[in-house]
Amino acid sequence: MAQSSLVSLAILKVNLDRGNLEYLDYLRPFVIEALRASPSGLVTESQATDYLRDTFGLRIPSRAVLLTLKRLARARILRREQNHYKAVGPIPDTGFVASKARAERHIDSVIAELIRFSGTTIAPFASRDAALDALLAFLSEFSIDCLRVYLQGTTLPPVTTDDKALVIVSRFIQDLARSNPERFESFMVVVQGHMLANALLCPDLAKLPKTFSNLTIYLDTPVVIRALGLEGEARQLSSCETLELARRLGAGTSVFSHTRDEIEGVIRGGADHIDRADGRGAIVMEARRAGKSRSDLVLEAEKLDDLLAEYSIEIRRTPKHIAEFQIDEVEFEDALNDEVRYFNPRAREFDINSVRSIYVLRKGVVPRSLEKARAVLMTSNSAFAHAAWKYGARFDASRSVSPVVTDFSVANIAWLKAPMGAPELPAREILAFCYAALQPSEPLLAAFLKEAEKLEASGGITARDHMLLRVSVHTNNALMEHTLGEKDELSPERVTVIAEQLTAEIQEEERARREEEEKRHVATLTELGTLSSREDTMKKRWFWRAHRVGRAIAVICDVLLLGAIGSSYFLGLILTPGSSNWVRFLPLAVVILAVSAATAILGFAKGVWLPDIHGKIRDRVRLFVYHCAMRVIYGEEGADLLPPG
Numbered sequence: 001m002a003q004s005s006l007v008s009l010a011i012l013k014v015n016l017d018r019g020n021l022e023y024l025d026y027l028r029p030f031v032i033e034a035l036r037a038s039p040s041g042l043v044t045e046s047q048a049t050d051y052l053r054d055t056f057g058l059r060i061p062s063r064a065v066l067l068t069l070k071r072l073a074r075a076r077i078l079r080r081e082q083n084h085y086k087a088v089g090p091i092p093d094t095g096f097v098a099s100k101a102r103a104e105r106h107i108d109s110v111i112a113e114l115i116r117f118s119g120t121t122i123a124p125f126a127s128r129d130a131a132l133d134a135l136l137a138f139l140s141e142f143s144i145d146c147l148r149v150y151l152q153g154t155t156l157p158p159v160t161t162d163d164k165a166l167v168i169v170s171r172f173i174q175d176l177a178r179s180n181p182e183r184f185e186s187f188m189v190v191v192q193g194h195m196l197a198n199a200l201l202c203p204d205l206a207k208l209p210k211t212f213s214n215l216t217i218y219l220d221t222p223v224v225i226r227a228l229g230l231e232g233e234a235r236q237l238s239s240c241e242t243l244e245l246a247r248r249l250g251a252g253t254s255v256f257s258h259t260r261d262e263i264e265g266v267i268r269g270g271a272d273h274i275d276r277a278d279g280r281g282a283i284v285m286e287a288r289r290a291g292k293s294r295s296d297l298v299l300e301a302e303k304l305d306d307l308l309a310e311y312s313i314e315i316r317r318t319p320k321h322i323a324e325f326q327i328d329e330v331e332f333e334d335a336l337n338d339e340v341r342y343f344n345p346r347a348r349e350f351d352i353n354s355v356r357s358i359y360v361l362r363k364g365v366v367p368r369s370l371e372k373a374r375a376v377l378m379t380s381n382s383a384f385a386h387a388a389w390k391y392g393a394r395f396d397a398s399r400s401v402s403p404v405v406t407d408f409s410v411a412n413i414a415w416l417k418a419p420m421g422a423p424e425l426p427a428r429e430i431l432a433f434c435y436a437a438l439q440p441s442e443p444l445l446a447a448f449l450k451e452a453e454k455l456e457a458s459g460g461i462t463a464r465d466h467m468l469l470r471v472s473v474h475t476n477n478a479l480m481e482h483t484l485g486e487k488d489e490l491s492p493e494r495v496t497v498i499a500e501q502l503t504a505e506i507q508e509e510e511r512a513r514r515e516e517e518e519k520r521h522v523a524t525l526t527e528l529g530t531l532s533s534r535e536d537t538m539k540k541r542w543f544w545r546a547h548r549v550g551r552a553i554a555v556i557c558d559v560l561l562l563g564a565i566g567s568s569y570f571l572g573l574i575l576t577p578g579s580s581n582w583v584r585f586l587p588l589a590v591v592i593l594a595v596s597a598a599t600a601i602l603g604f605a606k607g608v609w610l611p612d613i614h615g616k617i618r619d620r621v622r623l624f625v626y627h628c629a630m631r632v633i634y635g636e637e638g639a640d641l642l643p644p645g
Contacts, residue, residue, distance in 0.1 A: 002132035005156050009139070009193030010103030011096075020454050023104050023500060024356030026196055027068045029094035035078070036091050042084040045069060048061045059156070090617045096539075097264075106186040111135070113183050116387075117172045123484055134165035140192050141166075141433065142408060157195070164372045164484040170437040178208060178214030178521075181528065192419075192426050199416050210417050213250030216361075217243075219313065219352065220379035221262045221347075223407055226432075227311055228300070230267065231282040232289075238425075238432035240311070242411040247312060248544065249414055254314040256357055262350045264301050271297035275559055277470045280445065289473040290414050318353065319360040332391050355490075357390055358403040365645065369400045370413060376403045421543045423536050440479050448479055451495045461494060467500040471478075501542050543622075554614045 012026050034042045034051035043051075045066045052058050052065065069085050071080040076093060078085040114131050118124040125131040140156050176184040225231055227239040255263070266283065268418070271294045273279030274287050287297060300307065308315060322575050332352055347440035354377050379385055390405035408429055415425050449470065456466040467473055478498045485487040505514075 002057070002129065002136045004055065005136060006107045006132065006139075006190055006214075007103045008056040008098060008107050009190045009197060011099045012193035012196045013189045023079045024064060024071060024200070027060065027064060027200055027590045028072065028100070029096050030058070031065060031068045031072065032077075032091060032094050033096055035085070035087060042081070042086050043069075044084055057156070058197065058200075060197075060200050088176050091610050098242075103189075106189045107184055113176065113180070114169070114172050117175060118168050121168055121171070121484065122482065122489065123168065125165075130165070134169050135190075138166055138169040139190065140413070142191070142194060142429070143198060166437060167480060167484045170434040170605050172437070173430060173434050177427075178525070187428055188430070191430055195345050195412050195415060195426060198412055198454060211250040212246055212371055212414070215250075215371060216252040216254055216375050217246055217467055218316075218354065218358065218375060218377045219243075219253060219255050219259070220260055220377055220381070220384075220404075220510065221350065222315065222380045223378055224259070224263050224308070225283065226380065227313070228307055230286060230300075232269070232286050232435060232577070234428070234430045234435040238411075238428040239407065240486060241422060241425045241428050242407055242414065243313075245414045245418070246410060247420065249417055251547060252314065253312060254316045254420070255308065256352050256354060257315055257484050258318045258350060260304065260308070262347070264304050267301040267304070269296055271295075271301065277467060279471075282439070285473055285476065288471070307483050319357050321356070322360050332387075336428055353386060355391075355403050357517060362403075370405070370410075376401070378407050378410050379404055383405050418543070421540055421547070423539065424533075427565075438477070438480050440476055440483075440485065444479070444483065444485060444490070445476075447487055447490055448495065449609075451490060452499075454497055455492055456497075460496060461499045465503060468502050469495075469499055472503055472553060476503060478502060538633070539630075542626055546622045546625035546629065547618075550618040550620070553621045554618040556618055558614060 008030070016586070030052055031043075031048050033042070034048040034055075037055070038047070038050065045062055048069065049060060049062045049065045069078065069080075072079050073085060076088055079088050090529050111128060111131050114135065115125055115128065118131065125134065126289045135157055173184070173187065178188060219227075223239060226235040227243060229236040238453040247253060270281065270283035270287060273281070274284050274292070274294050274297060283297070305315065332355065333348065340433055358375050358377050361375035362373065365372075370376065377388075385402065385406045386402045392402055411429055415422055452461065452466050452469045456463060461469075475498070478501055482494045482498055563596055
């Protein structure tokens, strides 16, 4: 089942590459295969849903399957007979066999590399099935968690695995990104397929606006800290790409004034601990890794407003308390305590204030989609988002769209609206997640440092070794490598090994040799990355240019249509002076009847109705302009970069 699920995700990505399809169109080949497999040549909604689950390993809601069957019926591929659907003629060839073969090659190459990599860890996978389950569990972490489908979360089937496996997969993906770009691309095929599958959980996404023009995204403190680069490059690239795409789609990005104060306090707290032996935390460790001093962090805290403006993040005053839209803060605090472990009580107060503020800004509006929610708080803490969703599930104002959503949810939904406009986003989201997954938990880190203290007291390690374990930027990596994040794997012997490893790494000759090798390796990857980045940037630029041209042409068509209708009225006044009213309105009636007839023909023949014409014109022009640009740049090979025009 795991193999089938991964192959199905890869096929979804292949369908994405074929053109500017709507979400439900990605499901069409799977539903047609369900019909092909039916001995009677008939298929029902429930039969197709079960077939997708049992054969392809995708748990697609029956409503999405039913909508796909209805679309096939409107296209005259199927015919409805009571509750069954039957092919009108020969079942069309969807190219499914070839797509499946390509998808399986991607999966096999990734799994083979994963099994090989796991053999270098303390817990190698015992079988291919174990490796498949681990990869499936990793992908299941990425789901849209702000819609009504929260409890389902993913199209993938449930699997049983442990946290060690997730750490191994995270280390494996980081290794692929550094040393094996080809295999990393194979893995990203599956990731993007899963992001597409998330849309199938909620087929209403296809009817939603293509922009976030009516939405303001308020950022939680950790999201801003990452966007400013204070927790490393991987997280910064992910956050900035998500925010940029959201802004391109029309969303505003802001922080509440109380969140701004919290961000400054967090940065100053990092500055106070950077020179202390017990100083930990992501900001402290990243500052040490980057060679920053206490004064550097203090300066960033003082220039915070300028930094926020540089990243197009607006500071907005926290709204006042309005009794009509207030939350039960005591009850919500209890919900937070059930989900989130706070080390700083002030952080809980800031979170409660942020959620309260979102309810005030919505002012009783009952949003049915993220695009119409007016305001939402974006966080990187999924537990916080879950607590807010559980609390808000009882109220109309947040039953469909939680007041708090995760950054991945926003990234996924935004990417679904314009995947060619942000080609790097999925990879950056994955690498940011891997970086986070490879940071030791607070309990593990506390147990490790306590064990180090015992070893120094008993003479097992020197005071210098103990200090090195506390302050070295490599301690976290070494700790995760030797324990895979499991506290039970920690032992005095492993602490000694980690100390010896870190000591060896700081020896001058060894360090110089490793730095030289790393420079050559980084130079090669940088050159490859620069070439790839230039190409992606160029494609993204032309995509947005083509989008603007398509939108302008669609507006012109609207104006011409309205002009034709208006001109027909004045034509009637000019040509029939003194005539009765019905004669004067005759040209206008003829034009309106012609437009109605044309749209009716398009509607029944192509499924394109009058409200859809504007969007269809925009999308077709956008695709044509982009296609022409790629041909000019790449020649005839440019046709392979786009679906046929």
